[in-house]
Amino acid sequence: MVEKRQITEKMMQIFFFCIASASITILFLIMIFLFKEGLPILNTVSVKEFLFGEYWYPTSEPADFGIFSLIVASLAVTFLSALISVPLGVMTAIYLAEIASHKVGEIVKPLVELLAALPSVVIGFFGMVLVAPFLQEVFDVPTGLNLFNAALMLAFMAVPTICSISEDAIHSVPVALKEASLALGATHLETIIKVIIPASISGICTGIILGMSRAVGETMVVLMIAGGAAMVPESVFDPVRPMPASIASEMGEAPIGSDHYYALFATGIVLFILTLIFNIIADYITNKYRQVGEASL
Amino acid sequence: MKKKKVFAVLASALAFIFITGSVWAGQLAIKGSTTVLPIAQKTVEAFMKENPDIKISLSGGGSSNGIKALIDGTTDVANASRFIKDKEVKMAVDKGVYPVPFACAYDSIIPVTHPDNSLTNITTAQLKDIYTGKIRNFKEIGGPDLKIVAISRDTSSGTYETWEKKIMKKERVMPRASVMASNGAIVQAVSANKNAIGYIGIGYLNTSVKALTVDGVEGTEETTLNGQFPISRPLFMFTNGWPKGDTLKYIKFVLSPKKGQNNVSESGYVRLY
Numbered sequence: 001m002v003e004k005r006q007i008t009e010k011m012m013q014i015f016f017f018c019i020a021s022a023s024i025t026i027l028f029l030i031m032i033f034l035f036k037e038g039l040p041i042l043n044t045v046s047v048k049e050f051l052f053g054e055y056w057y058p059t060s061e062p063a064d065f066g067i068f069s070l071i072v073a074s075l076a077v078t079f080l081s082a083l084i085s086v087p088l089g090v091m092t093a094i095y096l097a098e099i100a101s102h103k104v105g106e107i108v109k110p111l112v113e114l115l116a117a118l119p120s121v122v123i124g125f126f127g128m129v130l131v132a133p134f135l136q137e138v139f140d141v142p143t144g145l146n147l148f149n150a151a152l153m154l155a156f157m158a159v160p161t162i163c164s165i166s167e168d169a170i171h172s173v174p175v176a177l178k179e180a181s182l183a184l185g186a187t188h189l190e191t192i193i194k195v196i197i198p199a200s201i202s203g204i205c206t207g208i209i210l211g212m213s214r215a216v217g218e219t220m221v222v223l224m225i226a227g228g229a230a231m232v233p234e235s236v237f238d239p240v241r242p243m244p245a246s247i248a249s250e251m252g253e254a255p256i257g258s259d260h261y262y263a264l265f266a267t268g269i270v271l272f273i274l275t276l277i278f279n280i281i282a283d284y285i286t287n288k289y290r291q292v293g294e295a296s297l
Numbered sequence: 298m299k300k301k302k303v304f305a306v307l308a309s310a311l312a313f314i315f316i317t318g319s320v321w322a323g324q325l326a327i328k329g330s331t332t333v334l335p336i337a338q339k340t341v342e343a344f345m346k347e348n349p350d351i352k353i354s355l356s357g358g359g360s361s362n363g364i365k366a367l368i369d370g371t372t373d374v375a376n377a378s379r380f381i382k383d384k385e386v387k388m389a390v391d392k393g394v395y396p397v398p399f400a401c402a403y404d405s406i407i408p409v410t411h412p413d414n415s416l417t418n419i420t421t422a423q424l425k426d427i428y429t430g431k432i433r434n435f436k437e438i439g440g441p442d443l444k445i446v447a448i449s450r451d452t453s454s455g456t457y458e459t460w461e462k463k464i465m466k467k468e469r470v471m472p473r474a475s476v477m478a479s480n481g482a483i484v485q486a487v488s489a490n491k492n493a494i495g496y497i498g499i500g501y502l503n504t505s506v507k508a509l510t511v512d513g514v515e516g517t518e519e520t521t522l523n524g525q526f527p528i529s530r531p532l533f534m535f536t537n538g539w540p541k542g543d544t545l546k547y548i549k550f551v552l553s554p555k556k557g558q559n560n561v562s563e564s565g566y567v568r569l570y
Contacts, residue, residue, distance in 0.1 A: 228476030
């Protein structure tokens with residue numbers, strides 16, 4: 001009998017090992033494919049020309065494969081959306097975890113998380129049809145399909161991620177910490193700013209960076225409302241062309257095995273590295289500032 | 298024992314996929330221009346409905362790739378948005394291939410603005426200046442005092458290819474131009490923005506945008522077919538020699554006024570008859 005149990009145990013181990021390694025292998029193979037399809041562009045242009053070249057004219061003769069304006073566009077959109085979504089997301093989280101009554105929290109938190117379920121194409125359509133004419137009217141700019149609009153819509157998409165992860169972090173701050181602070185005579189506001197936030201900062205940062213990494217890779221929204229001009233923006237109301245938009249709109253028509261095709265995959269590599277950096281930073285912060293006990297505060 | 302069985306099942310499943318895959322692969326291959334692709338798609342769908350026993354594989358890749366594939370013998374029909382070049386004819390003849398052209402439709406591209414824009418006519422030179430960034434306000438060309446937002450198509454689209462050839466004449470569209478991924482997106486963007494100018498295939502015109510006359514000529518099916526409208530060009534399908542068998546059947550279908558030519562209109566192009 002004992003032997004049979006051991007065999008079952010062993011089988012289960014192997015089974016789970018296979019499942020785990022299958023998913024990792026598949027992801028790894030996708031990565032290899034990405035590099036295999038992207039690197040040949042370096043036969044045509046140098047790394048420096050590709051990353052810092054100002055012009056993106058993949059189909060003209062002779063073609064220019066410089067994605068500098070696309071990288072700047074991606075970073076600008078992400079940064080601007082962070083400026084909007086971080087205060088919104090974090091403050092909502094603080095409200096939900098600390099200030100709101102239990103009943104309100106029960107209702108509002110699922111609602112915020114429901115926002116995350118909004119398909120990006122819906123948000124894109126909303127931005128295109130409603131927000132763009134509104135921005136054009138209010139700010140008196142030539143086009144409403146621009147950097148600011150895209151950043152605004154991406155912020156909407158990042159808020160649920162930031163809010164939900166931050167709320168969990170704030171919620172898990174030990175009650176003893178809070179009670180100690182209050183017992184020492186600190187007001188509720190002082191407690192939140194000086195005790196609760198420092199204690200949950202790693203969770204909040206993780207939330208922010210995951211939200212940003214969602215924004216940087218988001219495709220549909222920027223494809224629909226960023227405007228699509230491959231130039232380095234001079235103001236927040238200029239149209240831009242972030243990397244995912246470029247890949248999505250051109251990949252369908254780029255002949256397989258052409259320089260254009262390789263250049264788009266290489267753009268994918270840059271995007272991959274960018275999100276990877278975001279995730280590594282998030283991981284690092286989570287581990288480094290993890291609040292282990294109450295003594296380390 | 299069990300392992301062997303699983304392996305056998307897997308192997309037979311794989312074999313099944315490969316075998317059926319090769320049977321499904323088209324007996325008729327069509328390849329080439331992205332401008333012609335929508336026409337090819339519609340006609341192929343309709344054609345296969347009528348002839349379920351003929352399987353067709355269709356792919357894009359651009360006019361040059363299509364003609365190259367025809368010369369290499371890897372496709373039966375090459376779609377092209379331009380006529381064959383001398384160099385290509387020579388290469389084909391050297392390999393014993395005789396490309397025969399069939400004009401299947403006309404592509405006509407109409408510049409459009411917001412309906413409230415007072416501008417009615419524009420010249421090809423002005424269009425070029427707008428898209429290279431030399432003209433930045435509608436008042437410079439007799440329109441209202443509004444900054445111009447030039448909207449272009451992504452560079453791999455057939456519409457852009459026609460625009461580049463007929464308007465830009467080897468100059469590049471400025472980086473500042475907004476880029477939309479489809480004709481529909483341009484209509485949507487232009488109809489919502491008084492500052493915008495864009496260009497679309499004639500089949501996508503509707504009342505939410507205003508079509509401009511170019512060099513005084515209104516873009517219609519008639520002015521396209523008689524060659525007056527400047528931003529238009531014929532689209533071709535090339536075959537190797539006079540088509541035979543299934544290829545002939547397909548070409549006939551495309552040229553038929555009651556069948557393929559209806560698909561041409563449906564895809565937003567100008568029909569021949």
